[in-house]
Amino acid sequence: MLIILYGSVVVAAEQRAVFGGGCFWCMEPPYEQLKGVISVRAGYTGGTEEDATYERVSSGRTEHFEAVEVVYDPSLVSYTDLVEVFWRQIDPTDAGGQFSDRGSQYKTAIFYQNETERSLAEASKQCLQQSGIFNKQIMTKIEELQPFYVAEEYHQDYFRKNYSHYSSYKKASGRQYFVETVWPDKIARQVAPYGKPADVEIRKKLTRMQYKVTQKEGTEPAFNNEYWDNKAPGIYVDVVSGEPLFSSLDKFQSGTGWPSFDRPLSSANIVEKQDRGFFGVRTEVRSRYGDSHLGHVFNDGPTTTGLRYCINSAALRFIPKEKLKDEGYEEIFKIFNDS
Numbered sequence: 001m002l003i004i005l006y007g008s009v010v011v012a013a014e015q016r017a018v019f020g021g022g023c024f025w026c027m028e029p030p031y032e033q034l035k036g037v038i039s040v041r042a043g044y045t046g047g048t049e050e051d052a053t054y055e056r057v058s059s060g061r062t063e064h065f066e067a068v069e070v071v072y073d074p075s076l077v078s079y080t081d082l083v084e085v086f087w088r089q090i091d092p093t094d095a096g097g098q099f100s101d102r103g104s105q106y107k108t109a110i111f112y113q114n115e116t117e118r119s120l121a122e123a124s125k126q127c128l129q130q131s132g133i134f135n136k137q138i139m140t141k142i143e144e145l146q147p148f149y150v151a152e153e154y155h156q157d158y159f160r161k162n163y164s165h166y167s168s169y170k171k172a173s174g175r176q177y178f179v180e181t182v183w184p185d186k187i188a189r190q191v192a193p194y195g196k197p198a199d200v201e202i203r204k205k206l207t208r209m210q211y212k213v214t215q216k217e218g219t220e221p222a223f224n225n226e227y228w229d230n231k232a233p234g235i236y237v238d239v240v241s242g243e244p245l246f247s248s249l250d251k252f253q254s255g256t257g258w259p260s261f262d263r264p265l266s267s268a269n270i271v272e273k274q275d276r277g278f279f280g281v282r283t284e285v286r287s288r289y290g291d292s293h294l295g296h297v298f299n300d301g302p303t304t305t306g307l308r309y310c311i312n313s314a315a316l317r318f319i320p321k322e323k324l325k326d327e328g329y330e331e332i333f334k335i336f337n338d339s
Contacts, residue, residue, distance in 0.1 A: 014038060014071055014072070014073060015071070015072060015073075015074050015079070016069055016070060016071045016072070016113075017069075017070045017072065017079055017082050017083075017113075017117070018045060018067055018068070018069050018070070018111040018113075018145050018148055019067060019068055019070070019082075019086045019109070019110055019111065020045070020046060020065035020066060020067040020107065020108055020109040020110075020111065021067075021068070021086060021089050021090045021098070021108055022066065022090060022097065022098025022099070022101055022106045022107075022108060022175070023066060023098065023101055023106065023169075023173070023175075024042035024043070024066040024067060024068050024151065024155065025042070025155070025158040025159060025166055025169065025170075026089065026159075026166075026169075026170055026173075026175055027042075027067075027068045027086075027089060028040045028042060028068055028157065028158070028159060029159050030085050030088075030089050031068065031070045031082070031085060032157075034072075034077060034081075034082075034085060035076055035077060036072050036073045036074075036075075036076030036077030036081075037070055037071070037072045037073075037077060038071045038072060038073060039070075039071045040068055040069070040070050040071075041068065041069045041150055041151070041156060042066070042067075042068055042150075042151040042155045042156055042158070043067055043068070043069055043148050043149050043150045043151045044057050044062075044064040044065065044066060044067060044105075044148070044149045044151060045064060045065060045067045045111055045145060045146050045147065045148045045149065046063065046064050046065040046067070046109060046111065046143060046146055047062045047063035047064035047065075047146065048063060048146070049061075049062045049063065049064070050147075051149060052064045052149040053149075053152070054151060054152055054155065057105050058103075058105065060103065060104070060105075063104060064105060064149070065104075065105055065106075065107060065109055066105050066106065066151075067109075067111065067148070069148055069150075070082055074274055075273070075274045078271065078272040078273065078283075079116075079117060079120055079272075080120055080124065080267055080270065080271075080272050081271070081272075083110065083120065083121060083124045083267070084124070084267060084268055086110065087124070087128060088179065088183050089175075089179060090108050090140070091178055091182075092108060092125075092128065092134065092138045092139060092140040093134050093136035093137065093138060093139055094108070094139065095107070095139040098173075098175065099173045099174035099175045099178065100172070100173045100174055101173060107139075107141070108139070108140040108141070109140060109141040109142065109143050110125075110140065110141075110142045110143075111143055111144070111145040111146075112142060112143070112144060112145060113144075113145050115299075115306060116299055116306075118142065118144075119299075119305045119306040119307055120307075121142045122142055122304075122305065123262075123263040123264075123267065123305045123307065124267045125138055125140065125142060126263065127263065127264065127265065127266055127267050127268075130335055131266060132331055132334065195241060195289055195290070196240060196241055196289065196290045196291055196292075197240070199215075202214075202215065202240060205240070206239065206240070207314070209314045210239055210314045210315070212314075213293060213312045213314040213315050214239065214240055214290075214292035214293055214294075214314070214315050215292075215293070216293075217284075217293040218293075218312075218314075219295075219312060220258075220312050220313060220314045221257075222256060222257025222258060223257035224257075225257075225258065225259075225312065225313035225314065226313040226314075226316075226318075227259045227313040227316060227318055228257050228258050228259055228313060229253075230248075230251075230259070230318060231248070231251075232248065232318070232320055232321075233248045233249075233320070233321040233336055234247075234248050234318055234319050234320040234321045234323075234324070235247050235248070235265060235318075235319050235324065235329065235332055236248075236259070236265075236311075236316040236317070236318055236319075237316065237317050237319060237329075238269075238287040238289075238290040238292050238294075238315065238316070238317075239292070239314070239315055239316055239317045240287070240290040240292045241287060241289050241290030241292070242290075242317075243269045243287055243288070243289050243290060244265050244266060244269060244329060244332055245264060245265055245266075245269055245270065245287060245294070245311075245316065246259075246261045246264055246265050246309065246311065246316070247261075247265045247332075247335065248321075249335065249336070250262050250263050250264075250265070252301075252302065252303065254302075254308060254310070256310060258295065258310050258311060258312060258313070259310075259311045259312075259313055259316065260301075260308050260309065260310055260311070261308075261309040261311065262301045262302075262303040262304075262305045262307055262308065262309070263305050263307060263309070264309065265332070268288065269287060269288050269289065270285060270286075270287070270288060271285070271286045271287070271288050271291075272284065272285055272286075272297060273286065275296065282296045282298075283296055283297050283298075284296055285297050285309060285311065287315075292315050293312075293315065294309075294311050294312065294315045294316075295309065295310045295311040295312050295315065296309075296310050297309045297310070298310060321333070321336050
């Protein structure tokens, strides 16, 4: 990992993430096409045995998963983004493998390297479970990363070296149908209505403070904003786009004077970026479709996620639980019935 020094702050210019998503041939292309990803390698991890080869793993003589190691630039793509890409390549409810591939090496897992990655992965998994996209239990494991063994050279970039076989395999296994029909169909119903209006429309719609916060990365006064002490049940949406961001079920009193949440309502609607400023290096939080500046996320939260999303009220619009159906958020209403 390359390290760059900015004064007394140490910034990792490259980081890596490891995911087990079934056949590693099919997991390389989605990441290699992603802006900010530097390299992707197929390999094996998750087993206790020393070393791993395709022959040993495929014959069941080790407990390793087929996996991919993604090296990325965190200033261009976040760990959360990588996790979201992972979810959309797999069937997370399949406990016996992936599609036609059966066996422990084809099970799915997110392999974390530190507490931050573990918390983000757990939060994302919980959001996916609560989203209603799947009616079954999410079976994907979240495990501490064990040694990663690089796979044989003929497995690397297999989709480029043997595209015809790769393409036939992906289709025959059932993965292509699942990715192209099940995921997009489920997701489209949630995200299609959201988008960023033209600036002239945004200026008409927002107050001066709302515009300053969402469009100019401003910060509103602590304890002098609309929702810092709001305890009513409901959800918080992007004031610009309307995409759902946070829930009252995940809100807590942080004592900071701004609304604080321990996780997003849907991590698919959140983008995290490195923010270098007067306060050092922080993680900025933005909405995915409205591209609104929301606030920052910190690793000092009091709950099991360990996270504190410190969000400006001016970036949010609160929709009370009883008005969710009327405003088109009927799918989300059920989370309050289940709580």
